[in-house]
Amino acid sequence: MMWPSQNARRMWATVATFAAFLGGFLAYLNVEPVAVLFQGQHLQNLFRDVFPPRLAVLWERSGLWWSVVETLAMAFAGTTLGLAFALPAGLAGAANTTPHGGLRAAVRFQLSLERALSSFFILMVLLIAFGLGPFAATVTLALGTLGGFGKLFAESLERVEAAPAEALAALGASRSQQICFAVLPQAAPALITGSLYAFDINLRAAIALGIFGAGGLGAELLLAYNTLRYHDVLALALVSLVLVTAVERVSDFLRQRI
Amino acid sequence: MVPYSARRQLVRRAVGFGLWLGLFLAAAALCDLSPEILKQGLGKAPQFAREFFPPLWAAADEMVEPLLSTLALASAASLLGMLLAFPVGLAAAANIVPVWLRLPVRILLGAERALPEILQLLFFVVAFGLGPFSGMCALAFSSIGMLGKLVGDAIEDADDKVLESLKATGASFWQVIRYGLLPQVLPSLAANALFRFDVNVRSSVVLGAIGAGGIGAEIARSMGMLQYNRATMAVLGSLILIYAAETVSGQLRRRLLEDGRS
Incomplete structure (x- = not known):
């Protein structure tokens, strides 16, 4: 038990260390937040430039809704493709289902590489390879999904109870029969929940990749931004917000039903 | 004989899966997911390997x-x-x-x-x-x-x-x-x-x-x-x-x- 005075001293020491670190980082970045925030007219300018959102862009700009559909399609196709590869990757990467320990290590390493590579770099490479268009973005999303959800699937497979598989083994079931009838059914709820979650993430990522040149709603945003139509940018940001929130609600609803 | 509720669950799953597949095919068509583009892109792989590797x-x-x-x-x-x-x-x-x-x-x-x-x-x-x-x-x-x-x-x-x-x-x-x-x-x-x-x-x-x-x-x-x-x-x-x-x-x-x- 620590006395309050000691406790307080420790707290102030922690706060001082934090402040010193923060100050150090800001100094390294050549940033003076107080000066930037309060001396300039930046925030007033932002509000003047951006507010109110020009909602007219929603019906004036033909092709906008098509770009929304394209973003949804990229996210959905990317999710499905990624998950289709994530399931075998998860099976190969989980200790209790992998055919070989060496394969497990290789798959795990490859998945971690896919998670660590920045998506915009993958997209840039794929845009050169496959040309401009939604193809490269879809594959980028699929690779990201594979990296994240391959790992997640492997972990949920490893968390499964061992007893049912052992019981089947005692009855003479083969390894693949054990996996099909004892391991996968136990992990299924986690896998399905994860899949719905993957679409939420990918929709957001699809909008972000659009800003890097992948087309869809993100491209509309970038175009408005580059032509200094900031009121349109805000309106399009609101569209993204509604879209992401709506999809989140739908997947919450589906998750509860399953 | 499969119990009624189990069969219904099976049907529901099949419908869910079918819906998902249909949506995927539609989305794939929208995104130009065609084997030709894939083949053409993968054909560039050796050239890419030469340009990106070794790191500078x-x-x-x-x-x-x-x-x-x-x-x-x-x-x-x-x-x-x-x-x-x-x-x-x-x-x-x-x-x-x-x-x-x-x-x-x-x-x-x-x-x-x-x-x-x-x-x-x-x-x-x-x-x-x-x-x-x-x-x-x-x-x-x-x-x-x-x-x-x-x-x-x-x-x-x-x-x-x-x-x-x-x-x-x-x-x-x-x-x-x-x-x-x-x-x-x-x-x-x-x-x-x-x-x-x-x-x-x-x-x-x-x-x-x-x-x-x-x-x-x-x-x-x-x-x-x-x-x-x-x-x-x-x-x-x-x-x-x-x-x-x-x-x-x-x-x-x-x-x-x-x-x-x-």
Whole structure:
């Protein structure tokens, strides 16, 4: 038990260390937040430039809704493709289902590489390879999904109870029969929940990749931004917000039903 | 004989799967997912391997400064986010503040989490121009979006008895928060902030490419100038940074959780 005075001293020491670190980082970045925030007219300018959102862009700009559909399609196709590869990757990467320990290590390493590579770099490479268009973005999303959800699937497979598989083994079931009838059914709820979650993430990522040149709603945003139509940018940001929130609600609803 | 409910479940699953497949085929058609494009792209693989490898080792020392800048950006944003997440979390907790404050705060936090960081960065760039400050604002905001919600949830789950007994001893509002609430939520806030640091390092690489500087800008610039082996070098640097951040964040988090248990 620590006395309050000691406790307080420790707290102030922690706060001082934090402040010193923060100050150090800001100094390294050549940033003076107080000066930037309060001396300039930046925030007033932002509000003047951006507010109110020009909602007219929603019906004036033909092709906008098509770009929304394209973003949804990229996210959905990317999710499905990624998950289709994530399931075998998860099976190969989980200790209790992998055919070989060496394969497990290789798959795990490859998945971690896919998670660590920045998506915009993958997209840039794929845009050169496959040309401009939604193809490269879809594959980028699929690779990201594979990296994240391959790992997640492997972990949920490893968390499964061992007893049912052992019981089947005692009855003479083969390894693949054990996996099909004892391991996968136990992990299924986690896998399905994860899949719905993957679409939420990918929709957001699809909008972000659009800003890097992948087309869809993100491209509309970038175009408005580059032509200094900031009121349109805000309106399009609101569209993204509604879209992401709506999809989140739908997947919450589906998750509860399953 | 298959029981009725099991058969119905089977039918429902088949319908769900069919719907999913149909949607996928439609989406794939929209996205031009054709084997020809795939074949054509994969045909370029050997040429790509020659252009991207080996990495331009000579540029390694040019990567140190951008890497440090990306690390500083992510660290500053994480610290700032963690410091601000506590007051924001207080304002998002039903047992601390009235509904008219909690509801708008929760809605703002939710909206923040729904928008991609890149999009938020664009707005900060409009205000503050290109540079690390805008990147830091975007990352700090998204850290608050996540940590503020988690702190709010943790406060709502906190043990009321501790707060009640503190109040009974005549403690002021801020004393109750300082001695009753803070010790309860601080360990989980610190653990989540460490996780967020890991996320922020990854994001700061991405944000760098759009204008926050650092290693992301280096990758984007090298790609733009068609110096692909230099881009590989920069990507290698970013991988080292990301793996190091993941390891450090994971180790510290594990130690924090072990401390909490003992």
